Amino acid sequence: MTTAEPLPRTAGTVGLDRRQVHAVAACYFVASFAALGLPPYLTEILPGLGDRDGHWAGLLYIVPTVFTALGAPLWGRLADRFGQKRLLLRAQLGLAVSFLLAGAADSLPAFTVALVFQGFLGGTFSATNGYLAAALDGSQLSRALTLMQGSARAALVAAPILVGTLSPWIDPHRQYLVLAVLPLTAAVLLNFLPEPVRPVAARTGRDAAEADPPGSLRLLYTFEFAFVFATIISFPYLITLVQQRLPGVNGAVAGLLFALPHLVYLVGAGRVHSAVEARPRTGLAVGFALVALGLAGHAPAHSLLTFALTRAVLGLGMTFGLVCLAVLAAEAARGRAPGRMFGTRETVSKCGAVAAGLAAALANGSSGPAAPVVIGTVAALAAALLALLTRRSPR
Incomplete structure (x- = not known):
């Protein structure tokens, strides 16, 4: 990487x-x-x-x-x-x-x-x-x-x-x-x-003049929450869904399917960064779209190959999303106190994870283990549309 x-x-x-x-x-x-x-x-x-x-x-x-x-x-x-x-x-x-x-x-x-x-x-x-x-x-x-x-x-x-x-x-x-x-x-x-x-002058001179407007920082937090929610919501009941769709699959294979998106990130993050660094909003829209596509493929997947492909697509979407959020966060950090900004970002991220866990539990309880990925698909599509609509706004 x-x-x-x-x-x-x-x-x-x-x-x-x-x-x-x-x-x-x-x-x-x-x-x-x-x-x-x-x-x-x-x-x-x-x-x-x-x-x-x-x-x-x-x-x-x-x-x-x-x-x-x-x-x-x-x-x-x-x-x-x-x-x-x-x-x-x-x-x-x-x-x-x-x-x-x-x-x-x-x-x-x-x-x-x-x-x-x-x-x-x-x-x-x-x-x-x-x-x-x-x-x-x-x-x-x-x-x-x-x-x-x-x-x-x-x-x-x-x-x-x-x-x-x-x-x-x-x-x-x-x-x-x-x-x-x-x-x-x-x-x-x-x-x-x-x-x-960094002395105060270094943070409040030219860098501060180039800092993102406050609305852009709020938008970054919105994307952060949506991304964490859309991806995490599939985690809690994924093994159950795999066992339901692929009867008889052993624990090692189920664990590998769980880990596959993270392995895709490890392989591709460096290349994706080079590709999206100049246009992170567009890359973020692509990431959300791929996350939606990967999640949507979970429900109808009934073979090991199709399940692995959907997990790989989800992993590619996670890679685009995480890298683009890193680029946007680096831009937002210019001219701002980093501790406060990244502390707030961490809070937003954790809130997204908690919301995803609660939503997954409720959806699984009422409609089964495929329901959380459907909710995640809808959330990712909505976020992709927002990223497309805002990609031309000042970063």
Whole structure:
């Protein structure tokens, strides 16, 4: 994947070179393992905490997301005031503390409190993006944000596999204790990176004059919410849908189908960035259209080949969407306090994820596992139309 080139350094500004950007991405990747790899195993963890049938798994799955959404704006403002690096270190250490509490919890209330702490004290994605935005600009920032999404996709694919591999030897509940070492290690590595500093004059001069108008920032948040909603809504009941459409399929194949869109992103994000960098609104419209097409293909798919093709199309749409959102976010960050902007963006994203989870649960309960992808299709088509209508507006 294409990564950021070194940022030209000016007085009062500490930039990041290619190796440092890679180090930030690696730190985000390793810190994401427990956060992304252990939630799918909640149904195995909760019986040991008194929830014999795992009834609370669905609710606890979104607890960290909800509290990340609540805490992100606060941490973003504090990062702008006290330094992006300090608050990024805080987020990594907050994850480590919450994982230790979760692994040591001996009751359902104690485990729930640990998940609340994970959401509120974590927020490593927005903290990482704020750190990068304080040191990089324009195309360099958008490429770095694209790389961070690649780290997230890679962790989303690899983490559940690692947790499952360790399960015969270490109970998933106690793996929280083991995996707490990862954000601690990330914090140690990040401590050697510079604190990016931009003086007020650098943020309020020419860059501020080129900043997006407020309406464009609101539009970015609208697209962010719609994209997360349309893509996430298919996740909770996808395995159920696969088993319904492809009777007898084994768990490995179902897991590969789940991961396929993220693998497409890892393969194609760099090329897509080069293609859409000059026209992100058009690329975003294409992304939403492909997401709608991929989701629409889920319901009638009754063979492994057609299901794999629809997942690949969805993955291509996710790639276009995530990359274009990174380009638009990099443009919006010019002249703005990065912590506050990316904290708000994180809140919007998490709200989209929570809304998608609730909508999926309601739709599945009333109409079956194919219903969520239908809702996602409609949402993606509406967002594609909005992106087309606004593609000529100032970015």
